[in-house]
Amino acid sequence: MRYRSTSMFFAALLTASSVVWAAPLLAQRPPAGGGFRGGTTIQPGEACPAGTTEIRPLTCMAPANEPPSILDYRPQSTLVVPKHTVPSAKYPVIDFHGHPGGNLGSVENIERMGRQLDSLNVRLMIAAENMSGERIARVMQVVNSSPTMKDRVRVLAGINFQNVGPGWAERAVAQLEADVAAGAVGVGEISKGFGLSIRKPDGTRLRIDDPELDPIWEACARLNIPVFIHTADPSEFWQPLDNTNERWLELSLFPNRSYAGEGNPTFEQLVEERDNLFRKHRNTTFVTAHLGWHAHDLGRLAKLFDEAPNVLAEVGAVLYDIGRQPRAARDFFVKYQDRILFGKDSYQPVEYPYYWRVFETNDDYFDYYRDYHAFWKLYGIDLPDDVLKKVYYGNALRILPRVSKAGFPNE
Ligand SMILES: [Zn+2]
Numbered sequence: 021m022r023y024r025s026t027s028m029f030f031a032a033l034l035t036a037s038s039v040v041w042a043a044p045l046l047a048q049r050p051p052a053g054g055g056f057r058g059g060t061t062i063q064p065g066e067a068c069p070a071g072t073t074e075i076r077p078l079t080c081m082a083p084a085n086e087p088p089s090i091l092d093y094r095p096q097s098t099l100v101v102p103k104h105t106v107p108s109a110k111y112p113v114i115d116f117h118g119h120p121g122g123n124l125g126s127v128e129n130i131e132r133m134g135r136q137l138d139s140l141n142v143r144l145m146i147a148a149e150n151m152s153g154e155r156i157a158r159v160m161q162v163v164n165s166s167p168t169m170k171d172r173v174r175v176l177a178g179i180n181f182q183n184v185g186p187g188w189a190e191r192a193v194a195q196l197e198a199d200v201a202a203g204a205v206g207v208g209e210i211s212k213g214f215g216l217s218i219r220k221p222d223g224t225r226l227r228i229d230d231p232e233l234d235p236i237w238e239a240c241a242r243l244n245i246p247v248f249i250h251t252a253d254p255s256e257f258w259q260p261l262d263n264t265n266e267r268w269l270e271l272s273l274f275p276n277r278s279y280a281g282e283g284n285p286t287f288e289q290l291v292e293e294r295d296n297l298f299r300k301h302r303n304t305t306f307v308t309a310h311l312g313w314h315a316h317d318l319g320r321l322a323k324l325f326d327e328a329p330n331v332l333a334e335v336g337a338v339l340y341d342i343g344r345q346p347r348a349a350r351d352f353f354v355k356y357q358d359r360i361l362f363g364k365d366s367y368q369p370v371e372y373p374y375y376w377r378v379f380e381t382n383d384d385y386f387d388y389y390r391d392y393h394a395f396w397k398l399y400g401i402d403l404p405d406d407v408l409k410k411v412y413y414g415n416a417l418r419i420l421p422r423v424s425k426a427g428f429p430n431e
Pocket residue numbers: 117119148209250365366
Protein backbone atom coordinates (compact mmCIF):
# COMPACT_ATOMS: atom_id res chain seq x y z
CA MET A 21 0.00 0.00 0.00
CA ARG A 22 1.29 3.46 -1.00
CA TYR A 23 0.44 6.77 0.63
CA ARG A 24 0.31 10.02 -1.28
CA SER A 25 1.40 12.11 1.65
CA THR A 26 2.79 11.79 5.12
CA SER A 27 -0.52 12.88 6.66
CA MET A 28 -2.32 10.07 4.89
CA PHE A 29 0.21 7.64 6.30
CA PHE A 30 -0.44 8.87 9.83
CA ALA A 31 -4.21 8.88 9.31
CA ALA A 32 -4.07 5.22 8.30
CA LEU A 33 -1.76 4.38 11.15
CA LEU A 34 -4.10 6.01 13.63
CA THR A 35 -7.11 4.08 12.29
CA ALA A 36 -5.23 0.80 12.27
CA SER A 37 -4.00 1.09 15.80
CA SER A 38 -6.68 3.24 17.38
CA VAL A 39 -7.04 1.05 20.43
CA VAL A 40 -3.34 1.12 21.23
CA TRP A 41 -2.84 4.81 20.58
CA ALA A 42 -5.98 6.27 22.07
CA ALA A 43 -4.80 6.36 25.65
CA PRO A 44 -1.44 8.10 25.13
CA LEU A 45 -3.00 10.69 22.82
CA LEU A 46 -5.63 11.47 25.41
CA ALA A 47 -2.91 11.83 28.00
CA GLN A 48 -1.00 14.33 25.92
CA ARG A 49 -4.02 16.56 25.39
CA PRO A 50 -6.32 15.83 28.26
CA PRO A 51 -9.77 17.36 28.43
CA ALA A 52 -10.63 19.00 31.75
CA GLY A 53 -10.08 16.37 34.40
CA GLY A 54 -7.44 14.66 32.32
CA GLY A 55 -9.81 12.01 31.01
CA PHE A 56 -8.80 9.73 33.87
CA ARG A 57 -10.78 8.69 36.89
CA GLY A 58 -10.47 11.51 39.36
CA GLY A 59 -8.02 13.19 36.97
CA THR A 60 -7.13 16.86 37.31
CA THR A 61 -5.30 19.01 34.81
CA ILE A 62 -2.70 21.41 36.17
CA GLN A 63 -0.78 24.29 34.63
CA PRO A 64 3.01 24.25 34.13
CA GLY A 65 4.70 25.04 37.44
CA GLU A 66 1.70 23.90 39.49
CA ALA A 67 1.84 20.92 41.85
CA CYS A 68 -0.79 18.20 41.84
CA PRO A 69 -3.61 18.72 44.34
CA ALA A 70 -3.37 16.85 47.66
CA GLY A 71 -4.29 13.19 47.37
CA THR A 72 -3.27 12.94 43.69
CA THR A 73 -0.09 12.23 41.75
CA GLU A 74 1.11 13.24 38.27
CA ILE A 75 0.46 10.27 36.01
CA ARG A 76 1.12 12.04 32.68
CA PRO A 77 2.52 15.54 32.08
CA LEU A 78 0.17 18.05 33.73
CA THR A 79 -2.39 15.38 34.60
CA CYS A 80 -2.92 14.27 38.17
CA MET A 81 -4.92 11.33 39.46
CA ALA A 82 -5.98 9.92 42.80
CA PRO A 83 -5.34 6.21 43.54
CA ALA A 84 -8.38 3.95 43.57
CA ASN A 85 -7.50 2.57 47.00
CA GLU A 86 -7.08 4.39 50.26
CA PRO A 87 -3.31 5.10 50.35
CA PRO A 88 -1.34 3.71 53.31
CA SER A 89 0.18 6.31 55.61
CA ILE A 90 3.93 6.95 55.30
CA LEU A 91 4.32 4.86 58.46
CA ASP A 92 2.71 1.83 56.88
CA TYR A 93 4.03 2.02 53.32
CA ARG A 94 6.86 -0.54 53.37
CA PRO A 95 7.50 -1.71 49.81
CA GLN A 96 9.73 -4.76 49.58
CA SER A 97 12.51 -4.17 47.07
CA THR A 98 12.53 -6.61 44.17
CA LEU A 99 16.05 -5.61 43.14
CA VAL A 100 18.38 -8.59 42.86
CA VAL A 101 22.00 -7.51 43.36
CA PRO A 102 25.02 -8.81 45.31
CA LYS A 103 24.61 -8.40 49.03
CA HIS A 104 27.49 -8.19 51.54
CA THR A 105 26.49 -7.67 55.13
CA VAL A 106 29.43 -6.74 57.38
CA PRO A 107 28.79 -7.78 60.99
CA SER A 108 32.31 -6.89 62.12
CA ALA A 109 34.48 -3.99 60.91
CA LYS A 110 37.49 -4.82 58.76
CA TYR A 111 39.90 -2.96 61.10
CA PRO A 112 39.64 -2.15 64.81
CA VAL A 113 37.45 0.88 65.39
CA ILE A 114 37.44 3.80 67.80
CA ASP A 115 33.91 5.01 68.46
CA PHE A 116 34.62 8.68 69.02
CA HIS A 117 30.96 9.51 69.69
CA GLY A 118 30.03 6.99 72.35
CA HIS A 119 27.05 7.18 74.66
CA PRO A 120 27.41 3.93 76.59
CA GLY A 121 25.34 5.27 79.52
CA GLY A 122 24.56 2.59 82.08
CA ASN A 123 27.07 0.20 80.49
CA LEU A 124 29.73 2.03 82.49
CA GLY A 125 27.85 1.55 85.77
CA SER A 126 29.51 -1.68 86.90
CA VAL A 127 32.27 -4.10 85.94
CA GLU A 128 29.65 -6.65 84.94
CA ASN A 129 27.95 -4.15 82.61
CA ILE A 130 31.14 -2.88 81.07
CA GLU A 131 32.31 -6.43 80.36
CA ARG A 132 28.99 -7.29 78.74
CA MET A 133 29.42 -4.23 76.53
CA GLY A 134 32.97 -5.42 75.79
CA ARG A 135 31.64 -8.69 74.37
CA GLN A 136 29.25 -6.72 72.12
CA LEU A 137 32.08 -4.44 71.00
CA ASP A 138 34.27 -7.48 70.27
CA SER A 139 31.69 -8.90 67.89
CA LEU A 140 31.60 -5.54 66.05
CA ASN A 141 35.40 -5.05 66.17
CA VAL A 142 35.02 -1.79 68.10
CA ARG A 143 38.27 -1.68 70.03
CA LEU A 144 37.83 1.59 71.93
CA MET A 145 34.75 3.43 73.14
CA ILE A 146 35.13 7.14 73.83
CA ALA A 147 32.35 8.05 76.24
CA ALA A 148 31.32 11.52 75.08
CA GLU A 149 29.05 12.14 78.02
CA ASN A 150 30.20 15.44 79.46
CA MET A 151 31.49 13.86 82.65
CA SER A 152 33.24 15.83 85.32
CA GLY A 153 34.63 15.47 88.84
CA GLU A 154 33.21 12.57 90.84
CA ARG A 155 31.60 10.92 87.83
CA ILE A 156 34.89 10.60 85.94
CA ALA A 157 36.49 9.10 89.03
CA ARG A 158 33.64 6.58 89.37
CA VAL A 159 33.71 5.54 85.72
CA MET A 160 37.51 5.26 85.57
CA GLN A 161 37.36 3.12 88.71
CA VAL A 162 34.99 0.70 86.90
CA VAL A 163 37.12 0.76 83.74
CA ASN A 164 40.33 0.11 85.65
CA SER A 165 38.75 -2.70 87.66
CA SER A 166 38.13 -4.75 84.54
CA PRO A 167 41.17 -6.62 83.22
CA THR A 168 39.51 -6.97 79.79
CA MET A 169 38.17 -3.42 79.50
CA LYS A 170 40.84 -1.25 81.09
CA ASP A 171 42.17 -0.18 77.67
CA ARG A 172 38.82 -0.24 75.92
CA VAL A 173 36.97 2.81 77.32
CA ARG A 174 38.07 6.42 77.74
CA VAL A 175 36.02 9.45 78.71
CA LEU A 176 35.67 13.06 77.58
CA ALA A 177 35.26 15.86 80.11
CA GLY A 178 32.27 18.17 80.27
CA ILE A 179 32.33 21.95 80.57
CA ASN A 180 29.71 23.63 82.73
CA PHE A 181 28.45 26.62 80.75
CA GLN A 182 26.14 27.90 83.48
CA ASN A 183 26.88 31.36 84.91
CA VAL A 184 29.43 32.49 82.34
CA GLY A 185 30.72 35.80 83.71
CA PRO A 186 33.51 37.10 85.93
CA GLY A 187 35.45 34.21 87.49
CA TRP A 188 33.85 31.57 85.29
CA ALA A 189 36.86 30.89 83.08
CA GLU A 190 39.28 30.34 85.99
CA ARG A 191 36.90 27.85 87.60
CA ALA A 192 36.20 26.05 84.32
CA VAL A 193 39.89 25.75 83.42
CA ALA A 194 40.77 24.45 86.90
CA GLN A 195 38.00 21.83 86.70
CA LEU A 196 39.13 20.78 83.23
CA GLU A 197 42.72 20.35 84.40
CA ALA A 198 41.48 18.19 87.28
CA ASP A 199 39.31 16.11 84.94
CA VAL A 200 42.21 15.52 82.55
CA ALA A 201 44.38 14.49 85.50
CA ALA A 202 41.60 12.04 86.45
CA GLY A 203 41.71 10.42 83.02
CA ALA A 204 39.68 12.52 80.54
CA VAL A 205 41.26 12.48 77.08
CA GLY A 206 39.26 15.35 75.52
CA VAL A 207 36.23 17.60 75.97
CA GLY A 208 32.69 16.74 74.97
CA GLU A 209 30.27 16.13 73.72
CA ILE A 210 29.42 19.80 74.12
CA SER A 211 25.68 19.62 73.65
CA LYS A 212 23.53 21.36 71.08
CA GLY A 213 22.11 23.43 73.94
CA PHE A 214 25.33 25.45 73.67
CA GLY A 215 24.33 28.24 71.31
CA LEU A 216 20.73 27.19 71.15
CA SER A 217 19.36 27.48 74.67
CA ILE A 218 22.06 28.09 77.31
CA ARG A 219 21.81 31.64 78.72
CA LYS A 220 24.18 33.98 80.50
CA PRO A 221 23.25 35.31 83.97
CA ASP A 222 21.89 38.50 82.33
CA GLY A 223 19.42 36.37 80.34
CA THR A 224 21.08 36.79 76.94
CA ARG A 225 21.89 33.75 74.84
CA LEU A 226 25.40 32.38 75.35
CA ARG A 227 26.87 32.64 71.86
CA ILE A 228 29.22 29.89 70.75
CA ASP A 229 31.90 32.47 69.90
CA ASP A 230 31.51 34.49 73.14
CA PRO A 231 34.98 35.90 74.00
CA GLU A 232 34.43 35.16 77.72
CA LEU A 233 34.94 31.50 76.79
CA ASP A 234 38.31 32.02 75.11
CA PRO A 235 40.41 30.84 78.10
CA ILE A 236 38.81 27.39 78.06
CA TRP A 237 39.55 26.83 74.37
CA GLU A 238 43.11 28.04 74.97
CA ALA A 239 43.43 25.58 77.85
CA CYS A 240 42.37 22.74 75.52
CA ALA A 241 45.14 23.72 73.10
CA ARG A 242 47.67 23.86 75.94
CA LEU A 243 46.54 20.46 77.31
CA ASN A 244 46.55 19.06 73.74
CA ILE A 245 43.03 17.64 73.98
CA PRO A 246 40.37 17.79 71.26
CA VAL A 247 37.02 19.51 71.75
CA PHE A 248 34.03 17.52 70.50
CA ILE A 249 31.13 19.83 69.82
CA HIS A 250 27.58 19.32 68.61
CA THR A 251 26.22 22.52 67.10
CA ALA A 252 22.70 23.03 65.75
CA ASP A 253 20.76 20.09 64.28
CA PRO A 254 19.60 19.03 60.81
CA SER A 255 18.65 22.19 58.90
CA GLU A 256 15.21 20.70 58.18
CA PHE A 257 14.43 21.20 61.88
CA TRP A 258 14.21 24.93 61.14
CA GLN A 259 11.79 24.40 58.23
CA PRO A 260 8.00 24.31 58.50
CA LEU A 261 6.50 20.91 59.26
CA ASP A 262 4.82 20.35 55.90
CA ASN A 263 4.81 17.65 53.26
CA THR A 264 8.03 18.95 51.67
CA ASN A 265 10.10 18.52 54.84
CA GLU A 266 12.47 15.49 54.58
CA ARG A 267 12.26 15.05 58.36
CA TRP A 268 8.47 15.29 58.65
CA LEU A 269 8.27 11.95 60.44
CA GLU A 270 10.99 12.73 62.98
CA LEU A 271 9.57 16.18 63.73
CA SER A 272 6.15 14.70 64.14
CA LEU A 273 7.42 11.95 66.45
CA PHE A 274 9.56 14.41 68.46
CA PRO A 275 7.89 17.83 68.16
CA ASN A 276 10.39 19.44 70.56
CA ARG A 277 13.09 19.01 67.90
CA SER A 278 11.49 21.72 65.77
CA TYR A 279 13.10 25.17 65.90
CA ALA A 280 10.80 26.66 63.27
CA GLY A 281 9.05 28.83 65.84
CA GLU A 282 9.96 32.32 67.05
CA GLY A 283 12.79 33.02 69.45
CA ASN A 284 15.32 30.44 68.28
CA PRO A 285 18.61 31.37 66.67
CA THR A 286 18.65 30.26 63.05
CA PHE A 287 20.68 27.35 61.69
CA GLU A 288 22.87 29.84 59.82
CA GLN A 289 23.51 31.93 62.95
CA LEU A 290 24.64 28.87 64.90
CA VAL A 291 26.89 27.63 62.13
CA GLU A 292 28.43 31.07 61.72
CA GLU A 293 29.19 31.34 65.46
CA ARG A 294 30.64 27.81 65.45
CA ASP A 295 32.87 28.57 62.49
CA ASN A 296 34.01 31.83 64.12
CA LEU A 297 35.07 29.78 67.13
CA PHE A 298 36.96 27.29 64.96
CA ARG A 299 38.74 30.06 63.04
CA LYS A 300 39.60 32.08 66.11
CA HIS A 301 41.26 29.20 68.00
CA ARG A 302 43.47 27.64 65.39
CA ASN A 303 45.70 25.89 67.92
CA THR A 304 42.72 24.05 69.39
CA THR A 305 41.54 20.86 67.71
CA PHE A 306 37.78 20.76 67.23
CA VAL A 307 35.68 17.81 66.14
CA THR A 308 32.30 18.85 64.80
CA ALA A 309 29.69 16.16 65.48
CA HIS A 310 27.42 14.68 62.81
CA LEU A 311 29.66 16.00 59.99
CA GLY A 312 28.71 19.47 61.24
CA TRP A 313 25.16 18.86 59.92
CA HIS A 314 26.56 19.43 56.45
CA ALA A 315 26.39 15.81 55.30
CA HIS A 316 23.73 16.78 52.77
CA ASP A 317 26.03 19.55 51.46
CA LEU A 318 29.56 18.13 51.49
CA GLY A 319 30.84 21.11 49.51
CA ARG A 320 30.07 23.27 52.49
CA LEU A 321 31.93 20.96 54.86
CA ALA A 322 34.85 20.92 52.39
CA LYS A 323 34.96 24.71 52.55
CA LEU A 324 35.06 24.60 56.37
CA PHE A 325 37.84 21.98 56.29
CA ASP A 326 39.82 24.12 53.82
CA GLU A 327 39.44 27.26 55.94
CA ALA A 328 40.13 25.63 59.30
CA PRO A 329 42.82 22.92 59.34
CA ASN A 330 42.19 22.45 63.10
CA VAL A 331 38.73 20.98 62.44
CA LEU A 332 37.75 17.33 62.02
CA ALA A 333 34.26 15.88 61.71
CA GLU A 334 32.54 12.77 63.01
CA VAL A 335 29.95 10.68 61.15
CA GLY A 336 27.47 9.71 63.91
CA ALA A 337 23.80 9.53 62.91
CA VAL A 338 24.26 10.97 59.41
CA LEU A 339 24.84 7.69 57.59
CA TYR A 340 21.63 8.28 55.63
CA ASP A 341 23.22 11.27 53.88
CA ILE A 342 26.54 9.51 53.21
CA GLY A 343 24.81 6.44 51.81
CA ARG A 344 22.51 8.30 49.44
CA GLN A 345 25.37 9.98 47.55
CA PRO A 346 27.89 7.16 47.22
CA ARG A 347 30.03 8.72 44.48
CA ALA A 348 30.26 12.21 46.00
CA ALA A 349 30.73 10.79 49.50
CA ARG A 350 33.52 8.47 48.39
CA ASP A 351 35.35 11.34 46.70
CA PHE A 352 34.89 13.45 49.82
CA PHE A 353 36.17 10.75 52.17
CA VAL A 354 39.20 10.13 49.97
CA LYS A 355 40.03 13.84 49.69
CA TYR A 356 39.50 14.58 53.40
CA GLN A 357 40.67 11.21 54.71
CA ASP A 358 42.70 12.87 57.50
CA ARG A 359 39.71 14.84 58.80
CA ILE A 360 36.95 12.27 59.38
CA LEU A 361 36.34 10.14 62.48
CA PHE A 362 34.01 7.23 63.06
CA GLY A 363 31.37 7.82 65.74
CA LYS A 364 28.04 6.12 66.32
CA ASP A 365 26.18 8.33 68.85
CA SER A 366 23.29 6.30 70.34
CA TYR A 367 24.66 2.97 71.62
CA GLN A 368 22.75 0.28 69.74
CA PRO A 369 25.03 -2.65 68.88
CA VAL A 370 22.76 -3.84 66.05
CA GLU A 371 23.16 -0.54 64.19
CA TYR A 372 26.96 -0.43 63.78
CA PRO A 373 27.05 -2.99 60.92
CA TYR A 374 25.08 -0.57 58.73
CA TYR A 375 28.08 1.77 58.93
CA TRP A 376 30.54 -1.02 58.09
CA ARG A 377 28.44 -1.96 55.07
CA VAL A 378 28.28 1.62 53.75
CA PHE A 379 32.00 2.22 54.28
CA GLU A 380 33.36 -1.16 53.18
CA THR A 381 31.14 -2.43 50.35
CA ASN A 382 29.92 -1.48 46.93
CA ASP A 383 26.40 -2.75 47.63
CA ASP A 384 23.41 -1.07 46.02
CA TYR A 385 20.13 0.00 47.50
CA PHE A 386 19.92 -1.48 50.97
CA ASP A 387 17.93 -0.60 54.05
CA TYR A 388 18.94 1.96 56.64
CA TYR A 389 18.12 1.33 60.28
CA ARG A 390 15.82 4.20 61.15
CA ASP A 391 12.85 5.26 59.02
CA TYR A 392 12.42 8.58 60.74
CA HIS A 393 15.86 9.76 59.64
CA ALA A 394 15.40 8.70 56.05
CA PHE A 395 12.77 7.06 53.89
CA TRP A 396 15.36 6.14 51.24
CA LYS A 397 17.90 3.34 50.76
CA LEU A 398 21.68 3.35 51.12
CA TYR A 399 24.60 2.49 48.83
CA GLY A 400 28.10 1.39 49.76
CA ILE A 401 30.98 3.82 49.21
CA ASP A 402 33.69 1.13 49.16
CA LEU A 403 36.46 3.09 50.85
CA PRO A 404 40.06 2.10 50.10
CA ASP A 405 41.77 0.30 53.00
CA ASP A 406 44.12 3.15 53.87
CA VAL A 407 41.17 5.57 54.11
CA LEU A 408 39.16 3.08 56.14
CA LYS A 409 41.99 2.74 58.67
CA LYS A 410 42.21 6.50 59.15
CA VAL A 411 38.44 6.90 59.58
CA TYR A 412 38.15 3.88 61.88
CA TYR A 413 41.10 4.61 64.20
CA GLY A 414 44.07 6.46 62.70
CA ASN A 415 42.70 10.00 62.87
CA ALA A 416 41.31 9.48 66.37
CA LEU A 417 44.67 8.18 67.64
CA ARG A 418 46.40 11.21 66.12
CA ILE A 419 44.22 13.73 67.97
CA LEU A 420 44.05 11.72 71.21
CA PRO A 421 47.69 11.60 72.37
CA ARG A 422 46.60 10.26 75.78
CA VAL A 423 45.15 7.10 74.23
CA SER A 424 47.33 4.00 73.93
CA LYS A 425 47.97 2.73 70.40
CA ALA A 426 48.10 -0.86 71.65
CA GLY A 427 45.63 -3.08 69.80
CA PHE A 428 45.71 -1.06 66.56
CA PRO A 429 47.67 -1.94 63.43
CA ASN A 430 50.84 0.14 63.50
CA GLU A 431 51.25 1.07 59.88
ZN1 LIG B 1 26.09 12.62 71.12
